[in-house]
Every structure is written in structure tokens, then in C-alpha cells.
Amino acid sequence: MTDTDIIVVGAGPAGSCAAIAAAKAGKRVVLIERGPFPGSKNMYGGVIYPRILDELIPDWFEHAPIQRWVVRRSTMLLSDTGAFNIDYRSNAWGQAPYNGATAYRPDFDNWLAQQAVAAGAELICSTTVTGLLRDAQGRIKGITTDRPDGDLTASVVIACDGVNSFIAKDAGLYKSVDASNYTLGVKETLSLPKSVIDERFGVRDNQGVDIEILGGTSGVNGGGFIYTNLDTIALGVVLKLPKLSAQKKRPEEIIAELKRHPAIAPLIEGAEVIEYSAHVIPEAGLDMMPKMVADGLLVAGDAAALCLAAGIWLEGVNFAMASGMYAGQSAAQAVTAGNTSASELQSYTKKLNETFVLKDHKKLRKIPHLVLSDRVQHKYPGFVTGIVERMFRVENPHPKPGVRRILREERKKAGISLMDLVRDALTGLKGFG
Amino acid sequence: MSLESLRAANNIERDNTWAEISFQERIDTAEFRIHERAHITVNGDSCRGCTTRECVVACPANLFVPTSDGGILFNYENCFECGTCYLVCNQAGAITWTYPEGGYGIVFHRT
Amino acid sequence: MTIAVCLKWINASGQTDVDDDRFMGFSYADQAALEYALRVAENTNDEVIVVTAGPVGAEAVLRDAIARGAHRAVRIDIDRSHDSATIAQAIAQVVAHCALIWCGDYSSDRGSGSVPAFIAAELSFAQALGLVEIQVPADSLHPIRALRRLDGGRREQLEIHGQAVISIEGSTARLRRASLKGSMAANKQAIDIVTVNQVAIETPPTRAYRPRARTIAAPVGSSALDRVKQITDTSSAKGHGETVHLEPREAAELIVNKLREWGYQS
Structure with missing residues (x-):
């Protein structure tokens, strides 16, 4: 007999959604957080897209502690002194069914964890998980913590322990860790x-x-x-x-x-x-993702590198919440079935593959690399702002230069070969689908 | 872009530029609940052979201080627990990294 | 027997004006009090009850204390804006049956350390306040010995007999960690709630603080310069010092008379 059915490590967006999903499926869930309260270790650069919560918390938008609804979305290219800005506004994003929101993570994550408690999960804070318990066959059967008498056994452990995930690494799910x-x-x-x-x-x-x-x-x-x-x-x-x-x-x-x-x-x-x-x-998307399933173990959220950093789309909390929810559901099914082996838990990876979680990552696989490539980083902002600068600078009595001439001259000034420009444009077009 | 070239390009007088805060003031805006055990340890011997010193530049809390004898002095107290140091470190075994005891370490408020 | 530990629910992030459940805890002094109470109770087989005064959020510190080994918890549901005397009065009624009442010497949210003294006064218990060291007795047959901080680095040795209020400075003992199973059990433990109506509160009349005027005797001296020097000179000893050997009663009388003479007491 295990101490509990499911242990969720980390009460961030992934962990709390895993705990809500598993508790709603009637399982005994212990949610363990190393901070003094959920969200106390969490920061982001970002926006939360909470629509994925519709399934777990239908009235989330009435209660979630958000700061503002994003109604203006800008992408800005900066050169040393210039700025080129693409700005879109839609007040509809600030009304039901809503789109993105800004929030403080110590507020939002704490609220989400309280939803897990309300669903029946047991939340234990100020407890750092130090390792995994394994049975004679090497199957994961629980966790060790830094508390006295701190071992806890369960049928499934869901690792939502963030970007450094020592659990996923301990379980050998990451091939290598590359800075x-x-x-x-x-x-x-x-x-x-x-x-x-x-x-x-x-x-x-x-x-x-x-x-x-x-x-x-x-x-x-x-x-x-x-x-x-x-x-x-x-x-x-x-x-x-x-x-x-x-x-x-x-x-x-x-x-x-x-x-x-x-x-x-x-x-x-x-x-x-x-x-x-x-x-x-975790910026590299699909190319850095670990295996997400082992015997008795699932990995979700940042711990599984489920963070989308695709230039114009920068999302993480929604991927964490979705993967956590699917992990919680799969874990609960496996406990009900009485089989928590890796093969049974593959229903989780299947679900990730069928939904936006991995579909978006597959579609945008090349984009993180493109966005962080030297050309995009160091040449394109100057190239684009240079074009715009000249297009809108009126230098009378000189007549306006043609756009093609500006493009050619600015491209040369920025040091971008035509080949590279075409190649990047194609990668972009293909990547963004 | 250097600060000077930026000022020159925009005819900005020194007095009009952003008043930067000191690093100490910056780090004091965050709350750290400090435990007596250092959760990260740095092996100074490994650091002596290191030429790149990536941790000194990258650590957002500025916790790695080079010493005159070629070693690294490390403070764990104001650590964000982000993991940058062990990720950028290229000296095997130089940094031993764990999370602090439960309930201790960085506590974010409005992040 | 039962021993009580009083825990004040305060902002652990050091913001004294913010009541946010997430950032609340109890002070190092209260932590030391809880730790010593638990150590004593282990050797004497006493029951430890933890008490706090505050809203429902304050129950978190009680659960924390239970996770670490306290047996029972009582929350006094009272508005925390009451003054120390009133809070102490409410606590006193809950802990009147206890052999020992442990407190931190003062909380870190501008606490003045008056609650332990008020509790002792309310219950006519002995006071051992501002302790820096405790010798935990091996069993219930031996008294607790303690050291109290005095001015000038001196220490007073105390032996605690009978019912007493004990307050202890922070960082004199590291509070033990709760076990994982203890934390899980504490989440389910029932907490007794005493409402203010159940506790009869007598609010003493308060008046604005007005320090008493201090009368200083006129300086004596033949010349004006001597007299001025006597008042202002800091280099030479002014010499209230006087060594006498007297019985306690007479010594006390002498001290009071001298204080009056020097203008410290009217």
C-alpha cells in the first residue's frame, strides 16, 4: 500500500493542473512545493493564456488573480537609436472569452494551487524533493524529501519541478544538458x-x-x-x-x-x-525535450522543456497547464487500471501529440533557432529600421529613392547576403506555417 | 551600443539619463530567506584552471567574485536559484548545485 | 500537565503593515520558545498547546507548530488591533490552567515584549522574561534553569518553580523541522477556536502617554562656573556611585530614596 496514489512535485501551473485533474478523477494526490507558498519561486516574462483552464475550472476568469487583459500586442525591432514597431490592438481580447493576461506569478500560481486543494489534493509547502525512490526493478515508487521522515510512496510521480528538473535528470530522461x-x-x-x-x-x-x-x-x-x-x-x-x-x-x-x-x-x-x-x-523547444514518461513517472511543464519561444509567440504557462492537466489525467487512468508502467502512461505522450502542446512545437521547431540566430539578432533589426528610416525621411530637394534601391543598399549596409535573406525568409515562412 | 555613443546620438546630457541604482540596491528589492547551509558550493581549485569565468559574467545575482589568487569567491545568500551558473560552467565538478532547504531562499512577490 | 506556547502571527517578510497569508509566519523568538517548550515537554511528558490570537489565516502558524510536535492548538478569534493588555487578557484566560507559558520575548513587527508580562500579571504567575539560555531538565522532578540578560553583559541565573510565564530571545534555539508525515497530519488536525465573546474582555481605560517630569536638584557650588560645570561637565565622574552593605529591605528603601532625591521618581 502506497502513502498516496499520485505525488506531484512542484506547485507551479503544471503541478497544480496535474493535481486538479488527478484529484477530480478521484485519486489521492499530494502536491509538494519547495517554496513557502506556491508561486514564491516563480517569475516569467510574460503573458498567461488561460483558456486551457476551461476544462478544469470553467469559471476561472471570474476568480483568477490577473493584473490586466492584454489588448495591445506589439513587436518592436530596435536598432541603436531607432525603433520599428508593429502594433495591434483589439479590445475584444479584454472581454469574454478573453485572450492573454498579465499576472504576478506568486498570485496566480498560489490561486491555482488553492484550486487543487479545493479539488481534494493535499498541498505540502516548504519541502524540497531530493530524489526518487525506486523498487528492486528500478521502477519509480516515490520520492525522498529534505524533511525528517521524508520519504513518500505513490503509484505515480508527476515531475513538475521546473526548468532545472533534477527529477527528470535523475530518472535519466534528459540525454544531455547543453547550456x-x-x-x-x-x-x-x-x-x-x-x-x-x-x-x-x-x-x-x-x-x-x-x-x-x-x-x-x-x-x-x-x-x-x-x-x-x-x-x-x-x-x-x-x-x-x-x-x-x-x-x-x-x-x-x-x-x-x-x-x-x-x-x-x-x-x-x-x-x-x-x-x-x-x-x-528552456528555449530550444522540441530539440531539447526529454523523454516524458518512465515507469511510474511523468514529466510536465518547464521540467519537460514545454516552453514555446518562437519569436512572435512566447508562451509557457499555457503549455505547463495543459501538459500538467494531461499528465494528471493519464496518471489517474493508470492508477485506476492498476498499471503504472511506462507503456500504460504513454497515453500522456499520445495526448501531447494530439493537442497544441506538441503540435505547436513541431510546427515551430525551427523558429527558436532562427530567432536566436546571429543574423536575426544582429543584422535584421538594423536592416529593417534602416529601410524604414530612409523610406520616411524626406530629403528635399532630393527626390525619393526607390524602395528597391533602399532595400539593396540597406541589405549591403547590414551585411546580409541575398542568399541568406531568402533562406531565412523561407525558414520563417515554413516554420510559421 | 555604448552609453557614450547613445548620448552623443541623442544629444543627451548626463543628467538626463536614467538614474541607475547600485547593484546592492537592486538585489535588496528581492526577498531572500537565508538558510545556514550553503545550497551551492564552488570548488575553488577547479576555478583556478578556468580561463573563461562564465559564471562571473552570467550570474544575475552577481554571486561569483574572482579573487586575486585566481580563485572564485562565492556567496549563496542572494541566490535566485535559477541554474545559470551550473549551465554555463565548463569545469566539471566546480559547482555543486542543489535547491535550498524547503521554505528558504528566494521569495518572489510581484514577478 | 500542560504547557502553552504563544505564537504571534506576523509578516515573515518583514513588512510590518501587510497582512497577506502567503508571507506570514512567526518570529525567531517565538520559534525559540516553541523549540524549548517541545524539548521540555519531551522530558517531562507534558502536553504542549499552541495559542495564537488572530483571524483564520493565523491557523497556518498553529498547523506549522503541530507539524513540529505540538499536541493541540487554540486560535483566539480576536481583532489584532487590540492593545497588548487586551490580547494578553484573552490569552491568559485560555492558558490559565497551564504550568508554563512560553513566549518569544518580543515579535519582530514592532513588538514591545509586553504581552508576556501582561499575561503573568493577569494570572499572578511568576515571570522569567528575556531569557537567553535554558537548561532543559531531565525530568519533571527537576526545575528549569535559565539565564536572563542583564545590562552590561551580566547574566542572572534563574530557577523556575511553579506556574510561570517564560519569554525567550530569538535565535537561542533552532526550531526543529517538521517531518513530512507530521506536516500531512497537521493539515487535518482540528483547531479549537475561542471567540472573543467567550473571552470576557475588560478593556482598561487608556490615556495618552505623557512622560513624568523629572526634577533635578539644584547644583551646589560657590561660584557660578562651578555650578554650571556640575550640570554640564561630562569628563569628571558625577558620582551617584556609593557602595553600601545592607539587608534587602533597607537596600530597596535606600535605592528608592536616592532615586527620588536624584529626580528619577516623584
Whole structure:
């Protein structure tokens, strides 16, 4: 007899959704969190797309502690002094059935974990899982923790222990760990009065803005972001790890330079840093994903590298919630069937393959590499802003140059060969499908 | 883009630029519940042979300090528990990395 | 027998004005009190009850204490904006039957350390307050010995007999961790709730704090310069110091008289 049916390690979005799904299926679930409360270890650069919660918590939008609904979505290309911005606004995104929202993870994740408790899961905080228990056949049968008398047995362990997932590594599910598959996200939470944020970003009430930035990261491959909360702005950069150390620029210096950019500085003028935070992101998508199933073990969320970093689409929490939910459902089915072997638990991978979780990743497989490639990072922002700069600069009495001439000259100035341009365009077109 | 070239390009006077906060002020905005056990240990002997010192640049909490004798001084107290250091480290066995005891370490508030 | 531990539900992140369940806990001083109470109870086979005063969110600290080994928990449902005397009065009624009442010496949210003293006064218990070291007795036949901090690095040795309120400084003992099974069991443990109506609260009349005027005797000296020097000079010893050997009663009388003479007491 095991202590419980299912142990979920980590009460982030993946873990809590796994716990909700398994508890709703009538299983005994223990949800273990190493922080003093769920969400206390979690930060992101981001937006939550919570529609996947419809299945588990139908009225989530009435209760989820969100900051603002994103109604303006911008993609910004920064050169040293210029900024090219594609901005789309839709107030419909701020009404049911809603789209993306900004939220503080210590609020959102804690709320989600409380939904798991309400569904019947048992939440244990301030407990770090230190390893896996195995039976004589090597089958996983539970966990060890850093508490006295801290072993706990179960039929299935669901590892939702985040990007560093020592459980997935301990179980041998990762082939190798390569720093180039990861990026470092650092961010500042900047305090400004709500009225000032509303005015500067052209929104009101709980409407919010999401700005994704390419360029402006001081020569380090990566990107930047700005999100509006009610009375704070989240501003940060995402940096490709091996490049970061090669450039000899520290993360906070790169943030500082982004904040000084003439297109960014007026947005945040007078804002005070009220919290600095950092986290690692699994960036390489399908190419870094571990095996997600072993005998008695499932892996979900960041622990399974289920994070979509595809340039114009940057999503993670929704992939975590979905994979967690499917893991919880598969685990519950396996417990009911009395067989929690890897082959029985494959229903989880099947489900991931049938849904957006892996479909999006397969479709966009090449995009993370393209976005973080040197050309896209260092040449295209200058190329695009150079074109726009010349197209809209009126230099009378000189007549306007032709667009083709500008394109040719700017391409040469940026040092991009026609071949490369065509190749990247094709990769992009194919990749974005 | 250097700060100077940026200022020159925009005719920005020094006084008008963003008033940066010190690193100490920056890190003080985060809450750390410090446990007496160091959850990360750094083997200084391995670091002496390291030429790249990637951790010194990459650690967002600036916890790796090079010493004059070629080693690395490491503080665990203000750690974000992000994992950057062991990912970028290319000296096998130099960094032993675990999470702090349950309930301790970084506590985010509005992230 | 039963021993009680009073735990104050405070913001563990050091923000004194924010009541957010996520960031709440109890102070290092309260942690030390709980740890010593548990150590004593292990040797004396006493029952440990933990008490807190506050809203339903405060039950988290009680569950935490139960996970670490306390046997029972009582939450006094009371508005925490009451002054220390009122809170102490409410606690006193819940712990009146206990042999020992353990408290932290003061909480880290601007606590003044008055609640333990008020509880002792309310129950007419002995006080052993501001302790820095406890010798845990081997069994219930031996008394607790303790050290109390005095001015100038001095220590007072105490032996605790009978019913007493004990308050202890923070970081004098590391609170044990709860076992995993203990934490799981604590989640299910019932907590007794005492409402304020059940506890008869007598709120003493309060008035604004007004320090008493201190009268200083006129300086004596032949010249004005001497008299001014006597008041302002810091380099020479002014010398209230006087060594006498007296019986306690007479010594106390002398001290009071001298204090009055020097203007410390009217």
C-alpha cells in the first residue's frame, strides 16, 4: 500500500493542473512545493493564456488573480537609436472569452494551487524533493524529501519541478544538458501610478499591453519585453546563455541599456525598481525535450522543456497547464487500471501529440533557432529600421529613392547576403506555417 | 551600443539619463530567506584552471567574485536559484548545485 | 500537565503593515520558545498547546507548530488591533490552567515584549522574561534553569518553580523541522477556536502617554562656573556611585530614596 496514489512535485501551473485533474478523477494526490507558498519561486516574462483552464475550472476568469487583459500586442525591432514597431490592438481580447493576461506569478500560481486543494489534493509547502525512490526493478515508487521522515510512496510521480528538473535528470530522461538550449530571463518590476501607465500605453481600466522586443540586448542574442500590470511595469531581457558570458556584459547592464533606449526610456521615466528577479528558460523547444514518461513517472511543464519561444509567440504557462492537466489525467487512468508502467502512461505522450502542446512545437521547431540566430539578432533589426528610416525621411530637394534601391543598399549596409535573406525568409515562412 | 555613443546620438546630457541604482540596491528589492547551509558550493581549485569565468559574467545575482589568487569567491545568500551558473560552467565538478532547504531562499512577490 | 506556547502571527517578510497569508509566519523568538517548550515537554511528558490570537489565516502558524510536535492548538478569534493588555487578557484566560507559558520575548513587527508580562500579571504567575539560555531538565522532578540578560553583559541565573510565564530571545534555539508525515497530519488536525465573546474582555481605560517630569536638584557650588560645570561637565565622574552593605529591605528603601532625591521618581 502506497502513502498516496499520485505525488506531484512542484506547485507551479503544471503541478497544480496535474493535481486538479488527478484529484477530480478521484485519486489521492499530494502536491509538494519547495517554496513557502506556491508561486514564491516563480517569475516569467510574460503573458498567461488561460483558456486551457476551461476544462478544469470553467469559471476561472471570474476568480483568477490577473493584473490586466492584454489588448495591445506589439513587436518592436530596435536598432541603436531607432525603433520599428508593429502594433495591434483589439479590445475584444479584454472581454469574454478573453485572450492573454498579465499576472504576478506568486498570485496566480498560489490561486491555482488553492484550486487543487479545493479539488481534494493535499498541498505540502516548504519541502524540497531530493530524489526518487525506486523498487528492486528500478521502477519509480516515490520520492525522498529534505524533511525528517521524508520519504513518500505513490503509484505515480508527476515531475513538475521546473526548468532545472533534477527529477527528470535523475530518472535519466534528459540525454544531455547543453547550456545553448537555455536562456536567462532577468526582469525588473517597475512601479508607476496606474493613471500614468494607462496614459503612456493608451489603455484604461484593466486593459494591458504586451511589447516583445528584438534587438536592444547589447549585442547578446536574446530579446526584451515590456508588460503592463495594474500599477507596475515588468521590463526585462532574455539572454542566450553561452553568448552572454562571451560578451562580458552583465545581465543588469543589458537591462539598463535597454531602459536608456530612446524608444523605451519615455515609457518608464520616473519608475522605481521594486523587485529584481531572474529565472532560466528552456528555449530550444522540441530539440531539447526529454523523454516524458518512465515507469511510474511523468514529466510536465518547464521540467519537460514545454516552453514555446518562437519569436512572435512566447508562451509557457499555457503549455505547463495543459501538459500538467494531461499528465494528471493519464496518471489517474493508470492508477485506476492498476498499471503504472511506462507503456500504460504513454497515453500522456499520445495526448501531447494530439493537442497544441506538441503540435505547436513541431510546427515551430525551427523558429527558436532562427530567432536566436546571429543574423536575426544582429543584422535584421538594423536592416529593417534602416529601410524604414530612409523610406520616411524626406530629403528635399532630393527626390525619393526607390524602395528597391533602399532595400539593396540597406541589405549591403547590414551585411546580409541575398542568399541568406531568402533562406531565412523561407525558414520563417515554413516554420510559421 | 555604448552609453557614450547613445548620448552623443541623442544629444543627451548626463543628467538626463536614467538614474541607475547600485547593484546592492537592486538585489535588496528581492526577498531572500537565508538558510545556514550553503545550497551551492564552488570548488575553488577547479576555478583556478578556468580561463573563461562564465559564471562571473552570467550570474544575475552577481554571486561569483574572482579573487586575486585566481580563485572564485562565492556567496549563496542572494541566490535566485535559477541554474545559470551550473549551465554555463565548463569545469566539471566546480559547482555543486542543489535547491535550498524547503521554505528558504528566494521569495518572489510581484514577478 | 500542560504547557502553552504563544505564537504571534506576523509578516515573515518583514513588512510590518501587510497582512497577506502567503508571507506570514512567526518570529525567531517565538520559534525559540516553541523549540524549548517541545524539548521540555519531551522530558517531562507534558502536553504542549499552541495559542495564537488572530483571524483564520493565523491557523497556518498553529498547523506549522503541530507539524513540529505540538499536541493541540487554540486560535483566539480576536481583532489584532487590540492593545497588548487586551490580547494578553484573552490569552491568559485560555492558558490559565497551564504550568508554563512560553513566549518569544518580543515579535519582530514592532513588538514591545509586553504581552508576556501582561499575561503573568493577569494570572499572578511568576515571570522569567528575556531569557537567553535554558537548561532543559531531565525530568519533571527537576526545575528549569535559565539565564536572563542583564545590562552590561551580566547574566542572572534563574530557577523556575511553579506556574510561570517564560519569554525567550530569538535565535537561542533552532526550531526543529517538521517531518513530512507530521506536516500531512497537521493539515487535518482540528483547531479549537475561542471567540472573543467567550473571552470576557475588560478593556482598561487608556490615556495618552505623557512622560513624568523629572526634577533635578539644584547644583551646589560657590561660584557660578562651578555650578554650571556640575550640570554640564561630562569628563569628571558625577558620582551617584556609593557602595553600601545592607539587608534587602533597607537596600530597596535606600535605592528608592536616592532615586527620588536624584529626580528619577516623584
